[in-house]
Amino acid sequence: MNKLDSRLSMAHFYIAFTAIAIGGLFGLLQTLVRSEMITLPSSLNYYQILTAHGVLMAIVFTTFFIFGFLYASVVRTTGELSCGKRRAAWIGFWMMTVGMVLGVIIIMLGEATVLYTFYAPLEAHPLFYIALALIIVGTYFGSFAIIKQYNDWRKQHKGEKSPLIVFMAVATLVLWLIATIGVVATVVLQFIPWSIGWVDEINIALSRTLFWYFGHPLVYFWLLPAYMAWYVIVPKIIGGKIFSDSLARLAFLLFILFSIPVGFHHQLLEPGISHEWKFIQVVLTFAVIIPSLMTAFALFATFEMRGRSLGGKGLFGWVKKLPWKDVRFLAPFMGMAIFIPAGAGGIINASNQMNQVVHNTIWVTGHFHLTIGATVALTFFGISYWLIPHLKGRVLTKQLNGLAIYQSVLWVVGMLIMSGAMHFSGLLGNPRRTQVTTYFDHSVATSWGAYETAMAVGGSLLFISLILYLTLMINLSFFAPKGQEEFPIGEEADESIQPPAILENWKVWIGIAFALILFAYTIPIIDIIQNAPPGSKGFKFW
Template sequence: METTLINRKDAKLSLAHLYVGFIAVLLGGIAGLLQTFVRSGAITLPAGIGYYQLLTAHGVLLALVFTTYFIIGFLYSGISKTTGTLAEGPRKLGWAGYYVMTTGTVITTIMILTNDASVLYTFYAPLQASPWFYIGLALVVIGSWISGAGMFRQYRNWKKANPGQLSPLFSFMAVMTMLLWLIATLGVAATVVLQLIPWSFGWVDTINVLLSRTLFWYFGHPLVYFWLLPAYICWYVIIPKIIGGKIFSDSLARLSFVLFLLFSIPVGFHHQLLESGVSHTWKFIQVTLTFMVIVPSLMTAFSLFATFELSGRQKGARGLFGWVKKLPWKDARFFAPFMGMLIFIPAGAGGIINASNQLNQVIHNTLWVTGHFHLTVATSVALTFFGIAYWLIPHLTGRTLTKKINLLANIQTIIWVVGMAMMSGAMHTVGLLGAPRRTAYTTYGDYPDALGWIPYEVAMAVGGSFLFIGILVLIYIVVHLSFFAPKGVEAYPIGEVADQAERTPTILENWKLWIGVCIALILFAYTIPIMEIIENAPPGSPGFRLW
C-alpha cells in the first residue's frame, strides 16, 4: 500500500479545514442534545436560551459548517495526492477561501448565539434575522467558491501537463463535486444577496417570499448531493484499496457523477409540492427529474457490491455470500463507511417517499422528514466522513492509527448507529402520526395528541444522548490522532481500477458538454416557473421575527 505522505503545506491546508469542521460537530452536537431534552420535557432551558436558537445552531453548524469544511479539506488532500503537490496559486486560493469562509462562519455563529438569527437551518422568509447573519452566510458561500477555484486550477494544471490522459478518478470526482456546489449555490447566493440582506437592513419593505423559497430549494436539494458525493468518492476510490480489492469500473464511477450533476440541481420543486404559486405541471416535471437521481444511486450500489464480491472471491470466498466474511470488519476505516452505506438503503427509500407527490402529502413538514435527514447526512454521510478522518488525520499529521484507537473508532460507530436507530426511528414513526417538524411541543397541553408521542420523545432523547456520547468519543479520537498518536506513516488509500474493466470513454471528461447539458436542464426546469412567480407575486407581506 502506498505510504508516501502528501506535501506538508498541503496537509496544513486540509487540517485547518478539518479542525474547524470538528469544532462545529462538538458545538452543534451540544445544541442537538439540548433540543432532545427540551422536546422530552426533561429540562427547561436556562438563561433565556430559546429552543429555536438551538435548532438553528444545530442545523447550521452540522449541516452547513461541518460538511462544507470537511469536504473541502478532504478534496484538497485527495487532489494533492492524485495530481501532485498543489501549485502556489491553487494553495493560495485554498487559504483565501478558508479565511473568507471562517470569517463568515464566525459572524453567523455569533448572530445565532446572541439570538439574533433564530430562523432555523432553512432561514425561510418571512422569518427575519440580523443582516449580519445573512452577510456571514454569503461569506461562507463566496469562500467556498474561492476554494473551488483553487481545485479547478490545480486540475487544469494537471490536464495541461498531461495532454490526452485520463485524469485521476479522485480528482475528477472532486472537481465534479465542487462544480455541482458552485452551480447550486448560485440560488442561495441570489436570495441572500439580492433579497434577504436588503430586506433585513430595511432598504426594502417586502420581498417575494415564494421566490426566496424557490431559490433556496434550487440550492437545498443539490446540497444533499454535495454532502453525498464526497462519501461516494470514499466508497468508489478509497474503500476498494482498504479491503484489498480494485475499483470495479472507472467509467461507471465517472458516469454516475455526471448523472448526479445533471439530475440533482433542477429538482427543487419536489421540496415545495404543497406550496401554492407553482403550477402542478412544473412540479410534475421536477419530480420526474428527481426520480432520475435513483439511477446513479443504483449504479453506485451495484459497483460497490461488485467490488466487494470480486475482492472476496479473489481471497477464496465461496457461495452466494461467502465474500461477506472476507471483508475487514475490524478495520474502522472500512467499518464506519460500510455502516453508512448500509443505512443509506432505508435513507434512499425514505427519499423516494419524500419526492413522491402522493406520499409526500402524508409526511410533508412532519418529523418524518427530520428523521430522513438524520439517516442521510447525519448517518450515511457522517459515518463515512468519520471513517475518512480515522486515516486522513494521522496521514496529514504524520502519525498512525493504533489498534486501540481503531477499536475505539469501531465502538464509536456502533454507538452512533444505535443512537441514530433510536432517534431517527422515533422521528419516522411519530412523523407518520402527524407530529410536525420545527416545533418544540413537549407537554400534554401543547398539542391535542401529544400524550401518544411522549414515548417517542423519550426515545429521541435517549438516542440523542447516545449520539452525543459518540461525538465526545469522536472528538477524543480526532485530538489523539492529531497530537498524541505515535509518529509514523499512515497510508492514503487510493484504489486502482480492475484489470478487466472497460476503457473509460473520453466523452465523460468533456466538461463543456456536461456543463452545457446541466445549464440547459436548469433553464428548462426553472425559467418559466420563476417568471410566473415574479409576474404573479402578491404585494408582499412584512417580515416578522420568531421570538
Template sequence: MTNYTTAQMLAPNTKVDKKDAKLVLANMIWVAFALLIGGTAGLLQTLVRSGHFELPFGIGYYQLLTLHGVILALVMTFFFIMGFQIAALSRTSGPLNKKERTLGWIGFWVMTIGTLMSATMIALNEASVLYTFYAPLQAHVIHYIGLALVIVGTWISVAGQMMRYFRWRRENKGQKTPLLSYMTAVNNLMWYVCTIGVASTVLFQFVPWSLGLVETINITLSRTLFWYFGHALVYFWLLPAYMVWYAVTPKILGAKGFSDNLARLSFVLFLFFSIPVGIHHQLVDPGIDAFWKGLQVVLTFMVIVPSLMTAFSMFAVFETYGRNKGATGLLDWFKKLPWTDARFVLLFIGMLFFIPGGLGGIINASGQMNQLVHNTIWIVGHFHITVGAPVILTYFAAMMFLLPHLTGRKIDKIANRLGLMLAYTWALGMGIMSAAMHFAGLRGAPRRSTFSEYGGAEVAEEWITYQVMQAVGGSFLFIAIIIAILLFLKLVTGPKVNDVEEFPVAEFMDQYDPAVKWVDNWRLLIIITAFLVLIAYTVPITQMFTENIPGAKGFKLW
C-alpha cells in the same frame, strides 16, 4: 480512442504535500470543533422535546435549532469537503502551486469570518431562523452576510482546486485524469451552479429586506431559490462520501474497484440531476404550477440511477473480495469482510443506513405520499439517516486515514478500537432517534416544535414515547461525538513514525481502459447542466414575477 500505459496511469505521488497538509488540517480542526458544538445543541433539542428538560440561561429552543442546523449542515460539512478535496487533489494530481494554495487559505479565512459572524448573531438570539432561514422569519443582517461569506469562501477555495485540476490536464494531455481529481471537479462544478440560487436570494432579497431598504419580500421566489440550492447541497455533502466509497474502500479491502468509467458516469449523472429538482421540496407550496412540480419529481427520480450504480459497484467489490478470501455460498462473502478494521466498519454502516434513507427520499419526492409526511418530524428523521449517517460516518472513516497521513502518524490499536466504538455507538443512537422520528411523523408529529407546543393531553400522550426515544437516541449520539473527538485527538497527537499511514487510493478492474470521451468534455457537461436547469426553472420563476399567484407577491411586515 487512446489506450493508456501503466506508467501513464500511476499517480505522480503517493502522499499529500506537506504545505497542502497544513491547509487540510486547518479545515479539519474546524470540523471537530463544529461537531462538538452542533452535537451539543442537538442533544439539548432532543431533551427539550422529551418534555423533561428546560433550557437554562434563557437559551431559546429555536436558537438551538438554528445553531444545530447551521453549524452541522453548513459549517462542519463545508470545511470537511474543502479539506478533503484539497487532499484528494494533492494526493492524486500532485501538490498545489503557490497561487492555488493561497486561494485555499483565503477561502478558509473567509469561511471562518463568515462562520463567526453568523454564530455571533445566533448566540445573541438575533438569528433564530433555522438553517433554511424561511421568510417571514427575519434575522439580523450580519447573519445573512456571514452565511454569504461562508459560500463565497467555498467559491474561492474551489477556484484553487479547479485550477489544480485543469493544470494537470494541460500538463498531461491525452491521459485519463485521476479518478479522485475528476470527481472533485464534478462536485465543484455542481457547487458553482447550485449556489447561484442561495447567493441570489441572500444578496438581493434577505440583505436589503433585513436592512429595511425594502418593505416586502417575494416569499415563493426566496423558497424556490433556496431549494434550487438546497437539494444540490445534499449531493455536495454526499459526493465526497461517494469519492471515498468508489476510490478508497477497495484499497482498504486490498481489492480492485469495480469500474473507473462507471464511477465517472455516475458522478456526471449526479451533476445533471442534482440541481433541477429542488421544487420537489415545495410540492405543497402555492405559486408553482403542478406541471413543473411533476417535471421536477421525474427529474428527482433520475437520481436513483447513479445511486443504484453506486450500490452495485460497491457490493460487487465486497463480493469479489469475499470470493477471493474463499467464500463459496450465496452470502458467505459477507462474513469475510474486515469487521475489525474501523475504517471499513464506519463506511459499511453508513452505506447500510443509506438504504432506508433512499427509500424515504422516494416517499418525500412522491406527490401523494408526500402529503402524509410533509412538515412532520418524519422529514427530520429522513434527513438524519441520509446526511447524519452515511455522510458523517464516511467522513469519520476518511478522517481516520487522512489525519495521521497529514501529521506523520499511524492508526494504532487504540485508535482502531475508538473507531469501532464510534461506528457502533453512532449507529445505535441514530437508529433509535431516526426510527422514533419516522414513527412519530407518520402519526402527525410536527417538525421543529417543542413538546410544550403540541397542545392537548391526548395528542401529547400519543407522541411522548417517541419523544423520549429521540432523547435516548440523541444521548447515544452525543456519547459517539465525545468518542469522535477523542479519536480526532488520538490521530493527531500520537507518536510520529517513519511508516506514515497511507492515503489509500484504489486501482480499478478497467483502470487502463480509455475514458469515455464525452464524460471528459467539460463544455458539453456545462451545456447539458445549464439546459436542464433552464428547462426546470425558467417558467416557474418567470411566473413568480408575472402572475398574481398567492404567496408570489410577498407580504407586508406591518
C-alpha cells in the same frame, strides 16, 4: 504529504470538529428538551439552539470537512498546490471561518432565530445573511484552487485520463457552483437589501424557490464526497479493485444533471406553483435513482469480487471475508447499508402524494439524520480515521482502531433509535422543528411522548459517541505514535480500458445541466415574478 498542504487540510478539519462538537451538544439538548428531561435556561431559546445546530452541522461541519478532504485528495494524486492556488485556498478558508464565527455570534445574540433555512418573511439581522454569503463566496476561492489544479494537470498530461478521485472532486465542485447560484441570488439580491431596509418587501415564493433550487443539490454536495470514498478509497482498503472507472465517472455526471432541476419536490405542498410543474420536477428527481443503482452495483461488485478472491464460497460466503474489524472499512460500510432505507425514505418524501403525510413532520428530520447524520457522517468518520494521522505523520494503532469501531457502532445504534422514533412519530403527525408541547393537553399530541423519550435515548448515545470521536481525533492529531498512515487510493480492475473522451468534456455536461435547469425552472420562475402578489415586510417573532 507536504507540510503546507497538510496544514491547509488540517485547518479545515479543526473547524469542522469544533462545529460538530458545539452543534452536537445543541442536538443533545434539543432531544432532552423535547422529552421533558430538562428545560433550557431563559437566556437560551429552543429555536435559537435549533438554528445553531442546523447551521453548525449542515453548513459548517460538512463544508469544512469536504474542503479538507478534497484538498488532500487532489494533492495526493496530482502533487502539491502552487503558491497561488494555496493562497486562494487560504483566502477561502478565512472567509468561510469569519462567516461562520460571525453567523454563530449573531445566532447566539438572538438576532437570527430563523432556523438554518431562514424562510422569509422572518427577518434576521443583516449580518446573518452577510455571514452566510461569506461562507459561500469563501468556497468559491477553494473551488478555484482545486479546479485550476485539475486543469493544469490535464495540460501537463495530454491524452491521459485524470485521476478518478480528482475528477470526482471537480464534479462535486461543479455541482456546488451551479447549485449555489440560487442561494447567492436570493441572499444577495433579496435578503440583504430587504434586511438592511433598502427595500421594504420581499417576494416570498421567489425566495423559497431560489432556496430550494440550492437546497436539494446541497444534499448531493454532502453525499458526493462520501461516494468518492466509497468508489475510490474503500476498494483499496479491502484490497480490491475499482469495478469500473468509466461508470463511476458517468454516475457523478448524472448526479450533476439530476440533482439540480428538482427543488420543487421540497415545495410540493406550496401554493403559487402549478402542480404540473411540480410533477415535472418529481420525474426529474427520480432520475437520480439511476446513478444511485449504478453506485450500489459497483460497490457490491467490488466487495463480492474481493471476498471471492479471498476464497469466499457460495452465494454469500464472500461477505465473511471482508475486513469487518477495520474501521476504515466498517464505518463507511455501515453508512452504505443505512443509505438503503434512507434512500427509500427519500423516495417517499419526493413522491407527489405520499409527501402529504410526512411533509414537515419529524419523519423528515429522521430521514436526513439517516442520510447526512448517518450515511455521510459515518463515511466522514471512516475517512478521518486514516486521513488525520496521514496528514499529521502519525498512525492509527490497533488499539485506536478498536475504540474507533466502538465509536462508529455506538453512533449507528444511537442514530437508529433516534431516527427510528422520529420516523414513527412523524407518521402520527408529530411536527418537526417544534419545542416540547402538548397543544393544550390535546389527546393526539400526548400520544407522542414515548417517541420523544426514545429520541432522547438515541441522542444521548450519539453524544457519547461524539465525545469518543473527538477524543480520538485529538489523539490522532497530537498524541498517536508517529509514523506513516496510508492514504488509500484504489486502482481499476482493468487499467487498460480508456474512458470515453466525452466523460471529461465538461462543456457538454454543464451545457446539459443548464438546459435541464432552464427547462424545469424558466416558466415557473417567470410566473412567480410576473404574477407575484404584493411582497412581505419583515417580521421578528422571537
